[in-house]
Amino acid sequence: MDARPAMTRPRVAVSGCLLGEPVRFNGGHSRDRFLAGALGPHVDWVPICPEMEAGLGTPRETLRLEGSDRGPRLMTRTSRVDLTDRMTALAAARTAALDVDGYVFKAKSPSCGLHGIPVHRESGPPADRRGRGVFAGVVLSADPLLPVEDEGRLHDALLRETFVERIFAHARLRELLTGDWRPRDLVAFHARHKMQILAHDPAAYRLAGRLVAQAGNRPRDELAADYAGAFRTALSRKASVGRNVNVLHHCLGMITVDALQRADLVEVIASYQAGLVPLSVPVTLLRHHARGEDGGYVLGQTYFSPYPADLALRNHVPA
Template identity: 75%
Template structure:
């Protein structure tokens, strides 16, 4: 039996307007129900509003990115104040101290947007809509493996599930490596995450295994850094229907099932492959059989409970694989 994973309540940075704080330019908020209701029960928020932190207040003058020879500048629209250097200094300070498992940014914001932020020409017309906000760009550049999304993209079921899965995986790893772990603890952690990692990136999963194999002979800090990097790299790769099917079949092969139950499982897995049922259907059935057969190795895999079941994030039907 695999030993229990460490307690891991994720810490997630968030644009504070998304949790209902009255910090928007108009004195209002952009409260997001998934974040403030569903996810709020399971994470500890680190609330950040860059505009408020550099002293702009709310309500305030609107901002936008404007084209310049040295790169986009963050400007107030009416008074033409250049806030770029102040915002970059804040971002550098925040990035250096950031210790979180994920970050949800405000979509389209000239400070916090991570996709599609427009940069305007001198004539007031948008020249380019493929930019990040000034603050978000530096945070992401400083933490390239940190799970990040904006609230708009989290309305997509697949992106939401992928982001939350990564956040909880990062939190479990942080909980392990921040404690007084021993090589056997890392071995158990890696074993428990085997199926989850295989669903994302089988090649890097094996690379992670090589790090674990030398945990007893290499310096502790070196092993921690190497395993953290490769683990986060694996989780940054999107899981696919095909790799999920491989994992489901692998788990099924470790269970002792009569022909009828095996045929039922095969049919459900193929229905998932064909895009007829969500992933929650075969995973629930497999977990049920693993409990009934006392197959602890399968039952205890993080793949079957990558985040709290109450979030119900695997109920979307994927495209056929």
């Protein structure tokens, strides 16, 4: 019997142009194949185009960030209209009502870009290339632990796998805490996520365990907030090869295999640690050997099925 839980669909905000909506400044789009293709069937998208929602229309005049004594300003390039306050107010209103498990922003956008946005002088070359889009900055300030990426960085296999893992974890947490949960439900949720949390942050793993031990003895909302903070903080820290190896050995110790099988599994884990095989190899083998009577706990760990299997993201993550 497969002990793996059913997948919860994440709700993910996304720059609308990345799904093929014709909302770019030139009336075109920037459809991303991974987002609109492979990931699309597994998530519920919340498309947002700040420029369109701010009433700029399309096609429209291009924008850029310009430095000032009040910080970067969002300016139209030719007509010199300052849109900063309008965009900031829109972002604040949008963020207050935004109930999502992650956000994918359009790269290099002066409103939505996360990294490396040029901050120009009124004339001449940019004074700084470390800016952040005005809209994106408000979203991140409101929720620093929200999983966010831009479509450019999602071309990197490790960043892609990390982001997708986080949005599915956040979705499961949201599903739990927005329901009529009881202390035993929080205990069960944590039990399923133990190895996943441990792979990301051993300190948060210990903190989360202490919080769960208080279930039933603390006010419900207070406990939920503290546990959510610990859980989301843990997942915000990238899993390392060393911590993955630690988890794999933990799980190996929980299943019954003969001496030869154990030696084979230890060798495969060592091959992953040495960078010779991707993480998917030891994970698949451990899951295969956990099908005996004592394998239910291991198979039930979200570490082994953090997102839908057909995404196959761990196949491309180097050690």
